[in-house]
Amino acid sequence: MIPVLGVEGARVAVLGLGRSGLSAARALQAGGAVPLCWDDNPEARDRAQAEGFDVADLSRPGAFDEVASLIVSPGIPHLYPAPNKVVAAALHAGVPVDNDIGLFFRSLAVPEWDNYDTAPRVIAVTGSNGKSTTSALIHHVLSEAGREAQLAGNIGRGVLDIDPPGDGGVVVLELSSYQTELARALTPDVAVFTNLSPDHLDRHGGLGGYFAAKRRLFAEGGPDRAVIGVDEDEGQFLAGQLAEAPGDDRVIRISVAAKLSGPGWAVFARKGFLSEYRKGRQAGSIDLRGIKGLPGAHNHQNACCAYAACRTLGLAPKVIERGFASFGGLPHRSQLIAEKAGVAFVNDSKATNVDSALKALQAFQNIRWICGGLEKEGGLAGLAPGLQNVVKAYVIGREAAQFAMQLDEVETQVCTTMAAAVDAAMAEAQAGDTVLLAPAAASFDQYDSFERRGEDFMAEVQARL
Structure with a gap:
């Protein structure tokens, strides 16, 4: 642990009690501060209380009286599209706002x-x-x-x-x-x-x-x-x-x-x-x-x-x-998960935007492409330079049909689910093909995270090998 310096005796508010928030609270406490923790999720608050931290509703009037600073977790907006109400209250009270990265650099x-x-x-x-x-x-x-x-x-x-x-x-x-x-x-x-x-x-x-x-x-x-x-x-x-x-x-x-x-x-x-x-x-x-x-x-x-x-x-x-x-690559990033009968299976579930998916499409030939999900703004036109490597696209997600309509340069099949997409791609794949998951979209329409989406792809592939 890196104890936070310069906070001894100070009351420091911590908003968001995920990995970074809880580690910040521990490091603040190790540095002699008194962390005041809050998260809208009751389960997260319970975890903080179980570790002995004070839990205080930072949205209540007067919550920032005698508070030295507010530490905010990465997922919480502080300016756009609109400030979180707790962040706005801190700024209105003149309380400095920081995050765990700032604490790290000043304390290392x-x-x-x-x-x-x-x-x-x-x-x-x-x-x-x-x-x-x-x-x-x-x-x-x-x-x-x-x-x-x-x-x-x-x-x-x-x-x-x-x-x-x-x-x-x-x-x-x-x-x-x-x-x-x-x-x-x-x-x-x-x-x-x-x-x-x-x-x-x-x-x-x-x-x-x-x-x-x-x-x-x-x-x-x-x-x-x-x-x-x-x-x-x-x-x-x-x-x-x-x-x-x-x-x-x-x-x-x-x-x-x-x-x-x-x-x-x-x-x-x-x-x-x-x-x-x-x-x-x-x-x-x-x-x-x-x-x-x-x-x-x-x-x-x-x-x-x-x-x-x-x-x-x-x-x-x-x-x-x-x-x-000797580098084996990272999970869900151009990860080779299996090879059989000349067909490679690659998990790039981290390709959550058009640019990263394009890079995956340009890295392989003869692609059976599993794509789709919660589309980000800007459309799919940026994928065009990589589509020449795609034999066929198998589209998943709740809005799979609308996603597929934008891929008019390649043959598409609306599959909706990962299981159906893997079934279709494996049935049609030939030696020299790559079955590639590179969604060009976020996962949250069907999965909690891109990791969970990639794990589902790997499980469906392994179940059929």
């Missing part, structure tokens, strides 16, 4: 670090797609290289639940836009921006607000190194804002769309080969084509980001390459 460094040979480092990863895989890949490479490393944030453990890092330890954080937007302290040593595509637009008041939330990770804390995907205009802009000159190697540019040249530091992947260039000369390379845990151009972008982050810590290219080779 302690006097004991003065006795370390190498101060601990924090690598923070954000972006629209690929941040989970990039974060996990960095952590895996470091661990395989014998470095002390912990994975936390939007993946793995809550940031305040981790152990205090030791001499030379590295903390790898995956951070969503919800987390970066609200944190009052953001001071990573290395910050990574994978890419940007429209997502969570209602929560951020549009694409500009969404990008601004991501940008805070770089603008607020001033990382020593910034790894920036430059295949979108926003990434180009961000890299340009951070660099003092073309050869400024504090900014490492990443691409899977073009060969990067110039006097600076760049890592790019073309035709399955990763290349590192510094001051116009090649400094390293990796053949990514045979690495099963990193299929497709989108995973090659993740590999470039992870490679660059690890290089900033002094790891040699060959050491990073060995880590890549």
